[in-house]
Ligand SMILES: Nc1ncnc2c1ncn2[C@@H]1O[C@H](COP(=O)(O)OP(=O)(O)O)[C@@H](O)[C@H]1O
C-alpha cells in the first residue's frame with residue numbers, strides 16, 4: 001500500500017506541486033465554462049433554427065409549386081399524427097429601388113403559428129393576424145428587423161411572376177404593419193405577406209411552394225413521412241424533408257464551431273499535464289536515493305513505477321476536482337458574475353446586441369464534464385508514464401550511492 | 404537504564420537458553436549454513452575499459468553468527484554485500500540462500516526475499532525524509548501488504564513497531580521526521596526498520612561509519628545483544644575494531660579477494 005501513501009506524502013512535501021495542480025485546475029475550469037457557454041449557445045441557435053422551420057416540409061419535386069394543393073391538404077388533414085399544417089408561398093424579390101434582395105413569404109398567420117415559432121418572433125405590438133385594412137389601403141407586410149424600415153412605411157417590392165412559363169417583372173407597394181425578430185441574421189431580412197396577397201402579386205391563385213407540418217411526436221417523423229409518401233404518391237412528385245434535413249448546413253456549422261472550440265481549449269489541459277511531466281522528471285532525480293531504499297526494502301520496479309504514476313494522477317485528480325468545482329460554479333453563476341463586472345467596471349463581457357441574447361447562454365452538461373475529467377486524467381497518466389518508467393529502471397545500488 | 408538494556412529486555416529469550424551464551428564464538432551452537440557465495444566476480448565498466456572489483460570470492464554465512472568483513476577502502480566490500488543481499492548481480496558465480504540460487508529466482512521472489520528475509524543497515528541510515536519515525540519503521544510492511552492487507556493488520560503491526568520504538572528509546576521521537584534526529588537516533592530507527600520483519604540475515608555496511616565513538620559503542624552493543632540474545636545473523640562491513648572483535652569470524656578483503664579468514 002506504500003505507493004499511494006508515499007505518493008501523497010511526496011506531494012505534500014513540495015510546494016511546487018500547487019503550480020501543477022493549479023495548471024490542471026485552470027485548464028479544466030476553462031474547458032467546463034467554455035463548453036457550457038458553447039453548449040448553451042449552440043442549443044440556443046438550434047432552437048432558433050428550429051423555431052423558424054417546421055417538423056416536416058412538403059415541396060414539389062419537379063416544379064416551383066405544390067401540385068394538387070387542395071387534395072394534398074385533404075390527405076394531410078386525414079393523417080392522424082399531423083397536428084398542424086401551414087401553406088407557404090416563398091419567393092424572391094427586390095426591395096425598394098436598389099438591388100436589395102429579400103425573401104417574401106406568403107403565409108396564413110393562424111396556420112403558421114402551429115408549425116413554427118412565428119407568433120413568438122413577432123415584435124411587441126405586432127398583432128398575430130394581418131390587419132384587414134391599412135392606412136393607405138395598401139396590402140400589409142410584416143418585415144424582419146434587419147430591414148431598415150419603420151412601421152407604417154411604404155415599401156415597394158419588385159419580382160418576376162411567371163406568365164405561361166415566361167418571367168415578367170411586376171412591382172407593387174405594401175405597407176409595413178409589423179415587425180419580427182428571430183435573432184438569426186438569415187431570417188431577419190425576410191418579409192411576411194398574407195398568402196392571398198402574395199398569390200395575387202405573383203398571379204398564382206392557389207399556388208404555394210411549401211406545406212409545413214407539425215407532427216404530434218417528432219420521434220415518429222420517419223413513419224409519418226412514409227405514410228404521407230404513400231398517400232401523396234398518386235398526386236404528383238413530392239419532396240418531404242424534416243427540418244434537420246432542410247437546415248443541415250446551418251446545424252452542422254453550429255456543431256462544428258462548438259467542437260473546434262473544445263478541441264483548442266483542450267490544449268490548455270495538455271500544457272498543464274506537461275507540467276506534470278516536468279515535475280515528475282524532477283522528482284525522480286530528487287528521489288533517486290529513496291528509490292534505492294525502497295528497492296532494498298523489497299519494492300519491485302513495477303511498484304516504483306506506480307509510486308510516480310500515482311503522484312501524477314493525484315495532481316491531476318486534485319486539479320480536476322478544483323477545476324470542476326470552479327468551472328461549475330462559474331458556468332452556473334455566469335450571468336450574475338457578468339452583471340457584477342458590468343456594474344463595477346462598465347465593461348460588458350457579452351454585448352447583447354451581437355447575438356441578440358439577453359444573457360449569456362450556459363448549458364452545463366454533466367456528460368461533457370465527465371469526458372473532460374477523464375480526458376484530463378488520461379493525458380496526465382500518459383505524461384506520468386515516461387518519468388515513472390525511468391524511475392522503475394534505476395539500478396538500486398547506483399541509486400543508493402546517489403547523493 | 405540505557406537504551407540497549409531496554410532493548411535487551413524486549414527481545415530477552417527464556418533465561419535458560421541464554422545461560423551459556425557469552426563472549427566471542429560462544430553461543431554459536433549450530434553451524435548450519437544459511438547463505439553461501441560461490442566464486443563471485445563482479446566487473447564494472449569504467450571509462451572505456453573494465454575493472455574487476457571482485458575476483459572470485461567464496462564464503463559461507465552460518466546461522467546466528469556475526470561475520471565481519473574488513474579491508475581497505477575500494478576493496479569491494481560494499482559490492483560483495485550488495486550481491487549477497489540481492490541489490491546487485493555478480494558477473495559470474497552464484498549465491499545460494501538456503502540452497503536456492505538467488506539469481507535464478509523471479510523478480511517477485513527476489514523482492515520478497517529483500518523484503519522479509521534480508522535487511523540492510525547503511526552508513527548513511529537511508530531513511531525516507533518525508534515519513535515520520537513510525538512510518539519509516541513500518542515501511543517494509545507497507546511495501547509487502549496490499550491496501551486491504553494493510554487495513555486488516557495495521558493495528559497489530561503498529562503495536563509491533565511501537566514495542567520496537569519503546570525498547571530502542573525512540574518513543575519521544577515518534578512523530579519526528581528523520582531530519583529532526585541525531586545520527587545515532589537515525590541509525591537506531593534504521594535498525595528498527597531492519598528488525599521489524601524478523602529478517603534472517605542483516606547486512607550492515609559500515610553501520611557506525613558516520614557516528615561518534617559514544618554512539619558507535621551503543622550501536623555496537625545493540626548489534627551484539629541482538630545476536631547473542633536473539634540469534635540474529637549479521638554480516639557487517641566495518642572498520643571498527645571493537646565490532647570486529649565481537650564477531651565470530653572476520654574476513655579480510657583486499658583488492659577483490661579474500662586474503663584472510665579468522
Ligand atoms: N557502479 C560502479 N561502476 C564503476 N565502478 C564501481 C561501481 N560500483 C563500485 N565501483 C568501484 O568498485 C570498487 C569497490 O567499491 P566498493 O565495493 O564500494 O568498495 P568498498 O566498499 O570496499 O570501499 C571501487 O573502486 C568503486 O569505484
Ligand SMILES: [Mg+2]
Pocket residue numbers: 480481482608
Ligand atoms: Mg563501501
